[in-house]
Amino acid sequence: MSKAELFESFARTGKALASGKRLELLELLAQGERPVQQLAAVAGLNLTTASAHLQLLRDAGLVVSRRDGTRVLYRLAGPDVAELMTVMFRVAERHRPEVSAAAAGLASQLLPDGVRVIDRAELFERSRRGEVLVLDVRPSVEYAAGHLPGAVSIPSDELAGRLAEIPADAEVAAYCRGRYCVLSYDAVHLLTDQGYTAHLVADGVTEFLADDVALTTDRARTGSTS
């Protein structure tokens, strides 16, 4: 195999990363294994289109699939794929004004007063001391497939109706799928409006996976058990 062919082969991995929809699919798959139909629905894709994208990702070696009865479940080929995504996102954010502006826009413009963005180290430290309630606002399926140890699951679309599960004096730190996931933005907004002290965790599960942060798959506990 010649040098040109080898680089052309590497480029196939690049091609797999060359579509916004495929990146969305990869971010979803970083949350855990899922059937085609769910992926299509969540990503807002036609079923056939989603299937085609997933096969392309599989041919590129970024995801693997297995059959479970009548369904086909896809998952990331490994944590290094999450690492690849995060590195690519970081490069884009550092070197492209439009992207860093959009990211800064998410982090400042959309953030209510009093909400801080806390990084991973601060999260773990304050969580360990019991100073914050760690809130996972992703859909339940994703929480079940893997989440931070000790995190409480309240999907962001159920949060309004489940505020009772959070002690009124609690300080909350919300995380979701990844750095650019908006679920946690919605959550801190709602929490702040309701008088809670809420913070946004900068990273999400995609980054945790990329950096080998330990996740657990135990059953969801509601806020009241904490």
Place this chain on the structure above:
Amino acid sequence: MSKAELFESFARTGKALASGKRLELLELLAQGERPVQQLAAVAGLNLTTASAHLQLLRDAGLVVSRRDGTRVLYRLAGPDVAELMTVMFRVAERHRPEVSAAAAGLASQLLPDGVRVIDRAELFERSRRGEVLVLDVRPSVEYAAGHLPGAVSIPSDELAGRLAEIPADAEVAAYCRGRYCVLSYDAVHLLTDQGYTAHLVADGVTEFLADDVALTTDRARTGSTS
């Protein structure tokens, strides 16, 4: 900016990585700043085609350009771009049989008996002890733009005529542009045929750049000064 737009924006970075020729250009740029014409020539591209690729890379934020009189010089936007490349190459090598086979083919089939592939840690340790002569086999321009401290420059196409510069009892460790650069393979072949003990350094300058290994830009010294 919506989530879809943001991911579409990240995908532009992916698109930039979706062509073998562009990856070759990036690897060349990881060796140092270069004018368009040289890049076109070395990559085997038409001038206009090369210019188009470079502009696309610039729009994606992976490279930057500056004017120097009548020339335009391109360089990587930062070391994180080299990191992105190495992460992508590693993912491809891990998860795609064709690629790992090709890489293994380079490392075993093409390697003469007695030649070992040595990793970075071993290289630095044995170099520090003066046990190996570190040989940079890239073209002189690339050596001049940045190389391992203490490395001797003999471009692989000049090596046959410059063997006298290498002491006959020297043990040589050759490196070049990156993990998949073939210059060092040619070099260890030639050296082994000539009775030298030669080893291949697994990584090249692309990886050194990605991992913040210190490089120097001092003038080339020939083997005889070592």
Place this chain on the structure above:
DNA sequence: ACGCTATTCCATGGAACTATGGAATAGCGC
């Protein structure tokens, strides 16, 4: 075997990418 569900295969139209030749532009030296 039959019906049912989930997914993949196939064909198609439209959009985007690649390579290239020729024209246009920027900057240097005289």
Place this chain on the structure above:
DNA sequence: GCGCTATTCCATAGTTCCATGGAATAGCGT
């Protein structure tokens, strides 16, 4: 300003990619 070099812009043909609807396939339950 003029010629010269290096690069970019423009137009074009060929190729590949994206989304989609309809047909075909795999597997489960009866």
